[in-house]
Structures are given as structure tokens and as C-alpha cells.
Amino acid sequence: MISFKNPKTATIDEMAATARRMRAKLVEMSHRAGTAHLASSLSCVDIVVAAYYSALRIDPRDPWAADRDRFILSKGHAATTLYAALAFRSFFPEALLDTYAEAGGCLSEHPGPRCVPGIEAATGSLGHGLPIGLGMAIAARIQQRDYRVIVLLSDGECNEGSVWEAAMFAPAQRLENLVAIVDYNKWQATDRSEQVMALAPLAAKWQAFGWSTYELDGHDLPALCSALQNTPDGSGKPVCIIAHTVKGRGVSFMEDDNNWHYRVPKAEEVAAARRELGQTTDDAKTKGHSRP
Amino acid sequence: MRNAFAQQITALAEQDERIVLLSGDIGNRLFDDYKARASGRFLNCGVAEANMIGMAAGMASCGLRPVTYTITPFTTTRCLEQIRVDLCYQHLPVVVVGVGAGLSYASLGATHHSCEDIALLRSLPNMTVVCPGDAWEVRAALQAAIEHDGPVYLRLGKKGEALVHDRLPEFELGKGIVIREGHDACLVSTGNMLPAAIETAEKLQADGVSTRVISMHTVKPLDERLIADAFARFRVVATIEEHSLIGGLSGAVSEWLADRGGQRARLLRFGTSDCFLHESGEQEYARERFGLTAHHMASEIQAVLGAGRKLEHHWAA
Numbered sequence: 001m002i003s004f005k006n007p008k009t010a011t012i013d014e015m016a017a018t019a020r021r022m023r024a025k026l027v028e029m030s031h032r033a034g035t036a037h038l039a040s041s042l043s044c045v046d047i048v049v050a051a052y053y054s055a056l057r058i059d060p061r062d063p064w065a066a067d068r069d070r071f072i073l074s075k076g077h078a079a080t081t082l083y084a085a086l087a088f089r090s091f092f093p094e095a096l097l098d099t100y101a102e103a104g105g106c107l108s109e110h111p112g113p114r115c116v117p118g119i120e121a122a123t124g125s126l127g128h129g130l131p132i133g134l135g136m137a138i139a140a141r142i143q144q145r146d147y148r149v150i151v152l153l154s155d156g157e158c159n160e161g162s163v164w165e166a167a168m169f170a171p172a173q174r175l176e177n178l179v180a181i182v183d184y185n186k187w188q189a190t191d192r193s194e195q196v197m198a199l200a201p202l203a204a205k206w207q208a209f210g211w212s213t214y215e216l217d218g219h220d221l222p223a224l225c226s227a228l229q230n231t232p233d234g235s236g237k238p239v240c241i242i243a244h245t246v247k248g249r250g251v252s253f254m255e256d257d258n259n260w261h262y263r264v265p266k267a268e269e270v271a272a273a274r275r276e277l278g279q280t281t282d283d284a285k286t287k288g289h290s291r292p
Numbered sequence: 293m294r295n296a297f298a299q300q301i302t303a304l305a306e307q308d309e310r311i312v313l314l315s316g317d318i319g320n321r322l323f324d325d326y327k328a329r330a331s332g333r334f335l336n337c338g339v340a341e342a343n344m345i346g347m348a349a350g351m352a353s354c355g356l357r358p359v360t361y362t363i364t365p366f367t368t369t370r371c372l373e374q375i376r377v378d379l380c381y382q383h384l385p386v387v388v389v390g391v392g393a394g395l396s397y398a399s400l401g402a403t404h405h406s407c408e409d410i411a412l413l414r415s416l417p418n419m420t421v422v423c424p425g426d427a428w429e430v431r432a433a434l435q436a437a438i439e440h441d442g443p444v445y446l447r448l449g450k451k452g453e454a455l456v457h458d459r460l461p462e463f464e465l466g467k468g469i470v471i472r473e474g475h476d477a478c479l480v481s482t483g484n485m486l487p488a489a490i491e492t493a494e495k496l497q498a499d500g501v502s503t504r505v506i507s508m509h510t511v512k513p514l515d516e517r518l519i520a521d522a523f524a525r526f527r528v529v530a531t532i533e534e535h536s537l538i539g540g541l542s543g544a545v546s547e548w549l550a551d552r553g554g555q556r557a558r559l560l561r562f563g564t565s566d567c568f569l570h571e572s573g574e575q576e577y578a579r580e581r582f583g584l585t586a587h588h589m590a591s592e593i594q595a596v597l598g599a600g601r602k603l604e605h606h607w608a609a
């Protein structure tokens with residue numbers, strides 16, 4: 001039924017290099033635009049790279065093909081990660097990333113409805129992505145199409161009741177083509193997620209709701225690729241992947257420091273981050289530099 | 293209205309494979325025929341309205357035409373965020389159907405009353421707000437709503453309301469229907485108050501006041517041409533709705549009026565007060581409490597017309 005092959009067969013090494021380049025880009029974008037949520041964006045880079053480079057059956061030349069797999073960034077505050085992935089995968093020119101959050105631009109701090117090709121849902125208010133993805137997964141059944149829907153949530157987002165409404169509904173519908181990934185970095189905006197709401201045991205909760213559940217290291221690209229490629233998993237249930245992650249991953253001085261939920265990196269911090277990420281060519285676009 | 297909706301959605305879904313009906317665990321047996329004729333396109337979404345609206349958005353983005361159905365406050369105020377973000381912001385063709393508009397379910401208590409929904413949904417960009425006046429208008433409105441390329445809120449009464457039309461009326465979203473003509477007063481009614489508006493007009497007519505009645509089934513977008521005509525030609529224009537006087541049809545007309553100014557007609561507004569109803573009682577009782585009876589409305593209109601006549605007489609002298 002799929003009218004195009006998975007156009008991406010990147011190796012793990014290629015994906016790791018892409019993830020490093022993406023993280024450097026996100027740090028730059030946050031700096032240039034002066035926007036928050038950098039640590040949340042860094043947290044889910046490996047998940048998004050694994051999805052866009054090993055699992056999603058999508059075609060940048062035909063971004064709205066009826067049989068495409070759908071990816072929804074339900075944690076819309078990590079918009080820069082999604083924008084970078086779509087740009088890296090040629091859904092739109094990479095130069096557009098430099099207009100992120102600019103006045104009059106099309107890349108807002110949270111993704112607007114189809115603001116660029118590849119944006120499947122407008123997110124930013126938490127708890128919306130899973131119900132929307134669920135609707136898309138049911139639409140595939142009604143329209144007899146063979147696509148999957150992957151929804152990426154944050155652990156803080158699991159505070160929202162609508163997540164659990166959807167979590168109860170999907171197994172009742174025996175939706176095999178729906179995948180929820182929780183970017184479980186143990187932080188929400190202002191506190192440890194476990195101290196705000198009794199989230200743990202998170203995998204057991206999803207399992208109890210009727211999902212086929214996997215727990216893995218959310219920065220382990222081979223594990224992520226294998227889990228995503230293995231959906232549907234034959235269980236007859238929707239799949240939930242609990243991805244244990246580190247907020248701010250990839251930049252030592254941001255890792256697991258929740259100040260970076262809101263903090264914006266200074267120019268010297270951008271340079272330090274780029275060095276750590278092995279982005280040695282000096283093309284950092286920091287404030288004060290001329291625009292390309 | 294409820295049964296007309298069930299019959300019409302069944303007929304439409306049989307012809308249009310894009311239609312999917314999502315119910316919030318209500319309508320026991322109501323949709324048996326639908327389920328038989330549109331198998332696989334009915335979902336009992338449980339008592340989880342936020343998820344229901346979100347799912348409808350996802351389906352609409354894939355080319356389906358979802359219609360959600362549950363009791364009015366639960367499909368409006370309960371999940372307003374999902375309507376705002378998932379449907380309106382994304383501009384998706386979903387028909388949100390609320391049954392039990394206004395005071396239809398008065399006896400169930402204020403949890404089940406819905407006198408704020410028009411105000412809330414009318415303020416959302418891209419949303420069309422439709423309140424049919426009888427079962428025939430329900431059928432026509434549902435068809436128009438499904439064909440409309442954007443979200444539509446369809447506000448139904450309950451079952452067994454009086455019929456006003458005797459066949460499917462000429463119907464266009466945003467175009468009010470003149471039910472009867474007159475030249476002294478103009479009653480602009482929306483939704484399930486239409487039979488009461490007609491009764492009011494009959495009482496006025498008996499007292500020699502010639503009265504036009506409009507079924508303003510679409511509150512947003514407002515039929516400004518018809519409103520302008522009413523304010524230009526009548527001495528009194530009265531809005532009638534089973535909804536709060538804050539932000540509903542009367543709010544829409546008042547906004548229009550504020551932007552124009554200098555209109556000849558006096559505006560009278562009939563609706564529910566800014567309070568919850570704490571007493572038990574059926575819809576008729578609740579309407580009486582808020583002065584939404586033909587007797588009360590006719591006498592209020594008479595009083596204004598009478599005062600106007602005296603004033604004109606005074607000026608003439």
C-alpha cells in the first residue's frame with residue numbers, strides 16, 4: 001500500500017553524527033532567537049533522529065502523501081528539534097532555520113498548523129498530540145491505509161488528563177499502528193516530574209492501560225531504531241516506548257540542569273557547546289554576525 | 293431535533309464515506325440504524341470529550357468528516373481547549389454537535405444547562421456557530437455543516453420540539469430565514485426558541501402589532517444584511533435565545549449595533565440572566581424564570597412600542 005519506500009537507510013554512525021550536528025543547531029537557534037526550552041529540545045534529539053532516519057516512511061518531495069507515516073511532536077515546546085529534523089531531511093531549506101522565531105516568520109516557538117511541510121499537528125498546549133494521533137490511526141483503519149502514527153510526548157505532559165483518555169481509548173480500539181514515545185527526562189518546567197505527580201512506575205502505567213510497552217535508553221540509537229522499526233509489534237496493541245533520557249543531553253553544562261528549561265545560551269556557551277559536539281568548523285551563527 | 297439529527301446523519305453517512313460519527317457515550321439505541329448502514333464509522337468515545345475532539349481533528353486531517361455528538365456543555369465548555377486548538381487553530385472540518393441546548397435539560401440541573409456555549413464558541417476564530425430552529429432546520433444545517441470547509445458548532449435542542457417548517461427549507465450558513473413578515477416589530481430568534489418567537493408574534497399580531505420573525509440559525513457569521521434591514525425598517529428589534537444575555541445572539545447583534553450606531557430601531561434582548569438556576573423544574577419552568585415566554589416577551593415589546601407611540605405623539609404635538 002505504501003507508495004514510496006522508506007527513503008532513509010542511515011547507518012548508526014551517520015545518525016549519531018546527525019544528532020550531534022542537530023544539537024549544535026538547536027543551541028544556536030535558541031541563542032539567536034533568545035528562546036527557552038533548549039534542554040527539552042536536546043532531550044529528544046536521538047528519538048527524533050531515529051524516527052526520521054530509520055523508521056518513518058515519508059517523502060520530502062511528497063510531504064502530504066496519503067499513505068505517509070505521521071510523526072506528531074506532542075511536546076511542542078521542543079519545536080526546534082522537529083524543525084531541524086525536517087530541514088535536515090530536506091522538507092524545507094535549512095536556511096529557513098535561521099529565521100526561527102523571527103517577527104513575521106513561519107517557524108514559531110511552537111509549531112503552527114502545517115507551518116512548513118511535515119508539520120502534522122499544531123502543538124504547544126500539552127496533551128493534544130496523542131488524541132490527534134489516535135484519530136489519524138483510526139482514520140487509517142477506516143480508509144484502509146497502511147501507515148503508522150508516532151507521537152512523542154514529554155513526561156511532564158503525562159500530567160494532562162487528555163493523555164490518559166487517549167491511553168485508555170487506543171487499546172480498546174486495538175490500534176496496532178499507533179506508537180507513543182515518552183521522552184522521560186525526569187524533569188518538568190519547574191520541578192522533578194516525580195515530585196509534582198506520581199508518575200512512576202510509568203511503563204507499568206501504560207502497560208496497565210493496555211499498551212505493549214518497551215523501556216529503553218532514549219539516547220541509544222540502535223535500541224531506538226530497533227524498537228521503532230519493530231512497530232506494529234504483533235501484539236495487537238498500540239506500542240508505548242518509555243525512553244529514559246537526560247534533559248539537556250549532549251552539552252555537559254546543560255545536562256540534567258533544569259535551569260536550561262528557560263535559560264538562553266550566551267555566545268561563549270554556544271561556542272563551548274559546539275566544541276563538545278565536535279562541530280569544529282566555525283560557522284556558528286551567533287548574534288551580531290551577519291546573516292547568510 | 294435529536295431524532296431528526298439521527299435520521300439525517302444516517303442518510304448522509306450512507307452516501308458520504310468520509311462521515312464518521314463520534315459519540316460521547318450517549319444516544320442509547322439512537323444510532324442503531326446508523327451503525328447498521330455505516331458500519332465501522334461509528335465510535336463510542338466514552339466519557340472522554342477532550343480525547344473525542346482531538347481524535348476528530350486527527351481524522352479530519354486525513355480527509356474524513358467527523359461529527360462529534362454529546363450533551364451540550366460536555367462537548368463545548370468541557371473540551372473548549374481542544375475545540376480552540378485542534379479544530380479552530382488547525383481549521384479542520386469537524387462538526388461539533390451539542391444536544392440539549394440552553395435549558396432543554398433544565399430538570400437535570402445546571403451541570404446540564406448550556407447558556408454560555410454560543411458566547412464561547414462564537415469568539416473562536418474559524419468557528420461557525422449554528423442553532424437550528426426546528427427539526428427541518430437541523431436536517432438542512434447538518435448537511436451544510438458537513439459540506440463546510442472548517443469547524444462548525446451545531447447546537448441542537450432535545451426531542452419533540454414543535455415543527456416550524458413543513459419541508460426542508462432553503463438553507464445557507466450565515467443567511468437567516470424570514471419565517472413570517474410584518475412591519476412593526478422584528479423578532480430575531482436563534483435555535484430552539486423559534487416556536488416561542490412565533491407564538492410571541494401571534495400574540496402581538498392579535499394586538500395589532502405586525503411582526504416579522506427571523507430564524508437566525510447561524511449566529512456566526514451573523515447575517516448582517518438581514519440585521520441592517522431589520523434596524524432600518526422596524527421600530528423594535530428583539531433578539532430571542534435560550535442563552536445568556538452575555539455574548540450570544542444578542543451580543544452579536546449588539547456588537548453590530550455598536551459599530552454602526554444611529555439606528556432607528558430600539559433593541560430588546562431576551563435570554564437567560566447571568567446566574568445559575570438552582571431550583572429543580574422542567575424547561576417550561578426555567579423559561580418562565582428567565583422571562584422567555586411568549587406572554588412576557590410580547591408584553592415587553594408592547595410596552596416599548598406603546599412608549600414609542602406616546603413619544604412620537606408628543607413630538608407630533
